[in-house]
Amino acid sequence: MNAAQNAYQWKALQLKARHQVYTLLSGHNLSKLHGEGYDFSELREYQIGDDIRKINWTISAKLGKPYIKELHANRELSVVVAALMDASLYFGSGNAKQVKLTEVATVLGYAAQQNSDLFTGVSYTQHRTDATPPTKQLYHIEQFSKTLFEASLLNTVLDQNTAIQDLFKRVYKPSLIFILGDFLEEVDLSLLAQKHEVIAVIIRDREEESPRKLGEVTLSSPQENKKIDTYFGQRSREKYLARLQAHDEALREHFARYDIRSVKIFTDDEVVSRLTRLFI
Structure with a gap:
C-alpha cells in the first residue's frame, strides 16, 4: 500500500469513528457523580x-x-486508552487487527472528548512508547489514532507485562483504563486494577477462533519472520482450539478475580455495537 492509499484509509477510518460517536453514541454519556461541585x-x-x-x-x-x-461532582473522568501492539496483530494476509484496534481507540477518544473527559492515549510497541498528554483536544486524539494506524509491527514482540508496569507508574490519577490488544499472551492486569477501573478490549479475527482445515500449508510467524511447512488438518485444528480455549478460560478467570470488565471485538464487527454497553 502506497502513502496516498495509506492516508486515505486512515482518513476513512477516522471519519467512520467520528460518525459512530457523534450519531450512534449520542445520549450514552457516562453518568455524572454526585458530590461537591457547582452544577x-x-x-x-x-x-x-x-x-x-x-x-x-x-x-x-x-x-x-x-x-x-x-x-454534580466537580470532577473530570480520566479516560486512558492503552494499546499493546506487536506483530501478533498481523493475521492471515494483512493487519486487519491493527486497523480494528485503531478504530476502537479512535471511537473511545472521540467519546471521551464528546463527554468532556480528559483523554490520554498510550501505545506500546517493542521499540517505543508513545503517549498523548491528558487532553480534550481533537488534535491529540487524532494524532494518537494515526500513530496506532501507522505503527510498524512486523517482526516485533512486545513484553506486555513490562508495558503494564510502565502504565501503572505513568497514570497517577485514578482512571478508567481501556487496555487494547489481542490478549493471546498471558498478561497480568491485577496491579492496574487495584488503583483504576480497567476494561480489556480483546481484538480478534474470527478465523483465529475457528480456523479451517488447510491441509499441506506453509505457516509464517509475523513476530519472528520464520516459516514452517506443515499439515494443518482436523487433529491439528482440535489441538490448537483446545490450547486457545484453555488460554481464554484462564484469561476470563483473571478478569473475574480482579473485577476487570472485558469485551471482544472481531475484525468484522461494528465497533459501537460492541462498545455501547460500556457507555450506558
Whole structure:
C-alpha cells in the first residue's frame, strides 16, 4: 500500500469513528457523580446522615421540611486508552487487527472528548512508547489514532507485562483504563486494577477462533519472520482450539478475580455495537 492509499484509509477510518460517536453514541454519556461541585443535580428531602451544610433553608422554609441540593461532582473522568501492539496483530494476509484496534481507540477518544473527559492515549510497541498528554483536544486524539494506524509491527514482540508496569507508574490519577490488544499472551492486569477501573478490549479475527482445515500449508510467524511447512488438518485444528480455549478460560478467570470488565471485538464487527454497553 502506497502513502496516498495509506492516508486515505486512515482518513476513512477516522471519519467512520467520528460518525459512530457523534450519531450512534449520542445520549450514552457516562453518568455524572454526585458530590461537591457547582452544577445543580437534584433537590431531595433531607435524610439522617446528610451534611446539614447542604440544606437549602429557603426551600425548606417554603415546604415545611428540610431539603438539600445535590450538586454534580466537580470532577473530570480520566479516560486512558492503552494499546499493546506487536506483530501478533498481523493475521492471515494483512493487519486487519491493527486497523480494528485503531478504530476502537479512535471511537473511545472521540467519546471521551464528546463527554468532556480528559483523554490520554498510550501505545506500546517493542521499540517505543508513545503517549498523548491528558487532553480534550481533537488534535491529540487524532494524532494518537494515526500513530496506532501507522505503527510498524512486523517482526516485533512486545513484553506486555513490562508495558503494564510502565502504565501503572505513568497514570497517577485514578482512571478508567481501556487496555487494547489481542490478549493471546498471558498478561497480568491485577496491579492496574487495584488503583483504576480497567476494561480489556480483546481484538480478534474470527478465523483465529475457528480456523479451517488447510491441509499441506506453509505457516509464517509475523513476530519472528520464520516459516514452517506443515499439515494443518482436523487433529491439528482440535489441538490448537483446545490450547486457545484453555488460554481464554484462564484469561476470563483473571478478569473475574480482579473485577476487570472485558469485551471482544472481531475484525468484522461494528465497533459501537460492541462498545455501547460500556457507555450506558
